[in-house]
Amino acid sequence: MVTRPEIRLxxxxxxxxxxxxxxxxxxxxxxxxxxxxxxxxxxxxxxxLIGFLxxxxxxxxxxxxxxRFHVRCxxxxxxxxxxxxxxxxxxxxxxxxxxxxxxxxxxxxxxRSQVGKPGAYTFEPAAPALAEEVRADLARQYxxxxxxxxxxxxxxxxxxxxxxxxxxxxxxxxxWTVNARSLMNFxxxxxxxxxxxEIRRYAEALETIFAEVxxxxxxxxxxxxxxxx
Amino acid sequence: MVTRPEIRLxxxxxxxxxxxxxxxxxxxxxxxxxxxxxxxxxxxxxxxLIGFLxxxxxxxxxxxxxxRFHVRCxxxxxxxxxxxxxxxxxxxxxxxxxxxxxxxxxxxxxxRSQVGKPGAYTFEPAAPALAEEVRADLARQYxxxxxxxxxxxxxxxxxxxxxxxxxxxxxxxxxWTVNARSLMNFxxxxxxxxxxxEIRRYAEALETIFAEVxxxxxxxxxxxxxxxx
Amino acid sequence: MVTRPEIRLxxxxxxxxxxxxxxxxxxxxxxxxxxxxxxxxxxxxxxxLIGFLxxxxxxxxxxxxxxRFHVRCxxxxxxxxxxxxxxxxxxxxxxxxxxxxxxxxxxxxxxRSQVGKPGAYTFEPAAPALAEEVRADLARQYxxxxxxxxxxxxxxxxxxxxxxxxxxxxxxxxxWTVNARSLMNFxxxxxxxxxxxEIRRYAEALETIFAEVxxxxxxxxxxxxxxxx
Amino acid sequence: MVTRPEIRLxxxxxxxxxxxxxxxxxxxxxxxxxxxxxxxxxxxxxxxLIGFLxxxxxxxxxxxxxxRFHVRCxxxxxxxxxxxxxxxxxxxxxxxxxxxxxxxxxxxxxxRSQVGKPGAYTFEPAAPALAEEVRADLARQYxxxxxxxxxxxxxxxxxxxxxxxxxxxxxxxxxWTVNARSLMNFxxxxxxxxxxxEIRRYAEALETIFAEVxxxxxxxxxxxxxxxx
Numbered sequence: 062m063v064t065r066p067e068i069r070l071x072x073x074x075x076x077x078x079x080x081x082x083x084x085x086x087x088x089x090x091x092x093x094x095x096x097x098x099x100x101x102x103x104x105x106x107x108x109x110l111i112g113f114l115x116x117x118x119x120x121x122x123x124x125x126x127x128x129r130f131h132v133r134c135x136x137x138x139x140x141x142x143x144x145x146x147x148x149x150x151x152x153x154x155x156x157x158x159x160x161x162x163x164x165x166x167x168x169x170x171x172x173r174s175q176v177g178k179p180g181a182y183t184f185e186p187a188a189p190a191l192a193e194e195v196r197a198d199l200a201r202q203y204x205x206x207x208x209x210x211x212x213x214x215x216x217x218x219x220x221x222x223x224x225x226x227x228x229x230x231x232x233x234x235x236x237w238t239v240n241a242r243s244l245m246n247f248x249x250x251x252x253x254x255x256x257x258x259e260i261r262r263y264a265e266a267l268e269t270i271f272a273e274v275x276x277x278x279x280x281x282x283x284x285x286x287x288x289x290x
Numbered sequence: 291m292v293t294r295p296e297i298r299l300x301x302x303x304x305x306x307x308x309x310x311x312x313x314x315x316x317x318x319x320x321x322x323x324x325x326x327x328x329x330x331x332x333x334x335x336x337x338x339l340i341g342f343l344x345x346x347x348x349x350x351x352x353x354x355x356x357x358r359f360h361v362r363c364x365x366x367x368x369x370x371x372x373x374x375x376x377x378x379x380x381x382x383x384x385x386x387x388x389x390x391x392x393x394x395x396x397x398x399x400x401x402r403s404q405v406g407k408p409g410a411y412t413f414e415p416a417a418p419a420l421a422e423e424v425r426a427d428l429a430r431q432y433x434x435x436x437x438x439x440x441x442x443x444x445x446x447x448x449x450x451x452x453x454x455x456x457x458x459x460x461x462x463x464x465x466w467t468v469n470a471r472s473l474m475n476f477x478x479x480x481x482x483x484x485x486x487x488e489i490r491r492y493a494e495a496l497e498t499i500f501a502e503v504x505x506x507x508x509x510x511x512x513x514x515x516x517x518x519x
Numbered sequence: 520m521v522t523r524p525e526i527r528l529x530x531x532x533x534x535x536x537x538x539x540x541x542x543x544x545x546x547x548x549x550x551x552x553x554x555x556x557x558x559x560x561x562x563x564x565x566x567x568l569i570g571f572l573x574x575x576x577x578x579x580x581x582x583x584x585x586x587r588f589h590v591r592c593x594x595x596x597x598x599x600x601x602x603x604x605x606x607x608x609x610x611x612x613x614x615x616x617x618x619x620x621x622x623x624x625x626x627x628x629x630x631r632s633q634v635g636k637p638g639a640y641t642f643e644p645a646a647p648a649l650a651e652e653v654r655a656d657l658a659r660q661y662x663x664x665x666x667x668x669x670x671x672x673x674x675x676x677x678x679x680x681x682x683x684x685x686x687x688x689x690x691x692x693x694x695w696t697v698n699a700r701s702l703m704n705f706x707x708x709x710x711x712x713x714x715x716x717e718i719r720r721y722a723e724a725l726e727t728i729f730a731e732v733x734x735x736x737x738x739x740x741x742x743x744x745x746x747x748x
Numbered sequence: 749m750v751t752r753p754e755i756r757l758x759x760x761x762x763x764x765x766x767x768x769x770x771x772x773x774x775x776x777x778x779x780x781x782x783x784x785x786x787x788x789x790x791x792x793x794x795x796x797l798i799g800f801l802x803x804x805x806x807x808x809x810x811x812x813x814x815x816r817f818h819v820r821c822x823x824x825x826x827x828x829x830x831x832x833x834x835x836x837x838x839x840x841x842x843x844x845x846x847x848x849x850x851x852x853x854x855x856x857x858x859x860r861s862q863v864g865k866p867g868a869y870t871f872e873p874a875a876p877a878l879a880e881e882v883r884a885d886l887a888r889q890y891x892x893x894x895x896x897x898x899x900x901x902x903x904x905x906x907x908x909x910x911x912x913x914x915x916x917x918x919x920x921x922x923x924w925t926v927n928a929r930s931l932m933n934f935x936x937x938x939x940x941x942x943x944x945x946e947i948r949r950y951a952e953a954l955e956t957i958f959a960e961v962x963x964x965x966x967x968x969x970x971x972x973x974x975x976x977x
Contacts, residue, residue, distance in 0.1 A: 144579075323694055325611075356696070380552050381553070408783070467583040469585075602830065675878075676861060
């Protein structure tokens with residue numbers, strides 16, 4: 062099992078590659094099986110083959126691999142993440158387990174306003190004074206919500222009910238197992254300008270790992286305008 | 291398009307069948323295609339065929355249909371619901387849209403404590419005085435969280451960030467399109483004793499609709515111990 | 520249930536829409552739920568919304584519908600068709616049922632040679648004399664194979680074994696239930712110049728049905744260069 | 749990449765594990781993430797946890813792994829195999845590539861008749877004389893079909909058309925990447941008495957590999973009556 066150091070994100074989050082069965086060679090071999098051919102190592106010409114598969118939307122050769130990521134992120138990020146159905150999830154349970162008092166407070170530079178209409182929003186950084194106010198407001202609200210969560214648990218309320226008061230900024234964690242084709246689809250949507258900044262940071266972390274493990278595939282995906290096959 | 295009255299759940303929730311292409315006949319015909327046979331109407335013997343398919347785990351004939359549900363429920367219920375990957379979701383957006391001040395406060399009779407160990411929890415109703423305290427605590431926390439949400443929006447904070455303070459008890463809404471096989475799997479897990487009471491109520495509402503639209507399939511599923519094929 | 524006349528293909532094949540829950544309105548409503556909005560009928564501006572969803576790759580609103588097709592086609596066409604995993608199949612069984620003596624012999628104009636290299640094939644019509652020879656050769660081979668199939672069954676051989684001699688040109692039939700998003704993906708690949716002529720004819724038949732049932736979605740897909748969202 | 753010796757099947761077939769990211773520990777860790785726990789090695793008590801997950805239908809922890817198999821089998825076996833949608837396939841192409849003259853002729857002991865009605869078939873070995881006749885008939889038909897295939901290709905017919913005459917007993921090859929949950933579902937259906945003998949032999953080969961790579965999970969699946977969670 063490949064285990065790598067965590068990439069830390071925000072104050073309490075991380076992305077970590079927990080295991081992988083992934084190589085550019087697996088793309089080449091699953092494409093070459095069309096011709097009943099197989100290689101033991103990559104050759105220079107295989108770079109062209111991978112580029113061709115990407116451009117011409119031959120997607121299935123990019124599925125014969127797997128990445129297992131261990132992720133810790135705020136609930137509102139996880140909610141977007143779990144919309145991706147081609148892949149597997151197991152998540153920390155707030156029914157069986159008491160969540161920790163870790164919450165998302167954006168760095169001042171990440172506090173932003175939203176300008177424009179649906180389909181064409183842009184974001185602008187908040188003025189420094191406002192950014193600090195917002196950070197303080199969030200922190201206070203989180204503290205109060207968690208204090209109530211604890212009091213409810215102390216009085217014996219079921220965890221699954223007490224979680225009702227926990228805010229969307231609470232951290233959760235999960236494993237996500239996914240193949241390169243589904244991962245490229247995720248990156249094309251979540252490492253994009255239109256994605257929310259917070260999930261974009263996670264997607265960028267995944268992207269660095271993907272680029273390292275399947276470098277030729279990654280280059281072909283970039284050359285294809287970051288469109289998944 | 292079949293449109294039905296809403297089944298109301300809790301104070302702010304509902305389940306509504308927004309459309310369906312579903313009949314027991316579709317099960318029969320997709321099974322009989324094995325023998326190049328087709329019927330225009332159900333016959334008495336088809337009841338036995340559907341029972342056989344269910345018992346012997348011939349699952350695919352139960353997939354040639356679709357239910358589109360419109361649902362409003364608390365976020366913590368939606369989070370469990372969206373784990374079901376065989377089906378389609380579109381949900382109210384807290385990035386583009388300001389959520390309403392609707393929150394889940396359990397009826398006094400539904401306030402409960404959790405007893406026992408993981409894998410073997412039981413739940414017991416809270417004493418009346420405690421139940422009322424909990425209800426008041428939740429309501430107060432919701433009010434404060436939403437007041438902050440509004441203040442943050444007034445000060446121009448991006449909706450996608452302001453949502454960080456909204457609690458898991460906030461209501462959301464979505465469409466869910468699903469076939470009978472995946473729906474039976476959902477019901478076997480979410481209309482079960484081991485499911486959280488709140489999603490169980492939603493699953494029970496779905497179950498009454500399913501029973502009406504595909505009555506022979508429903509009976510066969512009951513007779514099979516509520517196990518999906 | 521919507522039942523339509525068959526579209527006949529080749530000598531023994533057809534495509535028939537056996538049922539549908541599909542409308543452009545379902546796309547609009549599942550997109551508008553983002554804003555907690557819902558309409559009872561399409562409005563002129565919705566055409567623009569559907570175009571926007573298609574262009575910007577918001578794919579999920581195109582999933583809240585279902586088409587159930589009944590198809591009869593040669594085995595080599597079915598083998599390509601069944602590679603599409605987002606959808607449901609039930610097929611005529613050659614284990615339990617004796618297949619009929621219906622085989623694919625191309626029209627003379629469809630007999631073709633293959634020129635060029637993998638990834639860049641072109642096809643050229645065969646000379647008329649060769650085309651007739653090929654047609655006669657195929658017909659004779661089919662007749663002999665089926666005669667052996669029958670003799671093997673008469674001698675009591677299991678159908679599942681006797682099928683070993685049936686050629687890839689034998690006709691099969693199946694139901695296919697699929698949503699518009701998956702159908703558009705199918706059409707983008709199988710109604711394309713790079714697809715084999717025979718499955719392309721089937722895809723073109725599906726396309727005429729799709730265009731009729733969801734005309735605004737169909738136009739938006741055309742305008743998007745036939746790329747599925 | 750884990751590469752193992754081929755398990756040979758029939759005269760021209762094989763199953764080979766081409767790569768894996770699979771361990772019982774991955775099941776344990778993806779279950780324990782519910783409680784925000786993680787282990788570096790299996791402990792004795794984890795055997796009980798895996799048994800509990802299997803019995804109580806907690807299926808997702810069995811998805812955080814991947815097996816990539818390389819398989820060579822007759823077309824009629826591949827057609828059943830490719831019905832399994834949770835997993836990835838790439839197959840030898842008869843559009844782009846000339847298939848080899850390898851065909852399935854059952855061993856005399858595997859030639860069988862089919863007795864009984866749909867849903868309740870039993871199979872009985874053919875008398876030795878009949879078995880030899882059948883084997884000779886199949887071999888002759890294959891030879892003739894392939895001779896025509898070659899003549900058609902020599903005369904320039906497109907490969908995608910010439911394949912029409914190839915029988916269902918022709919060998920193909922493919923890669924199949926699948927997780928343990930989907931693999932257990934495959935085994936429960938295809939290594940069963942009700943499965944066709946030929947695919948059953950392949951399933952049994954997969955089963956020996958699965959048992960070796962995830963022994964605790966395999967034992968729990970056996971103890972669960974070979975029902976996938």
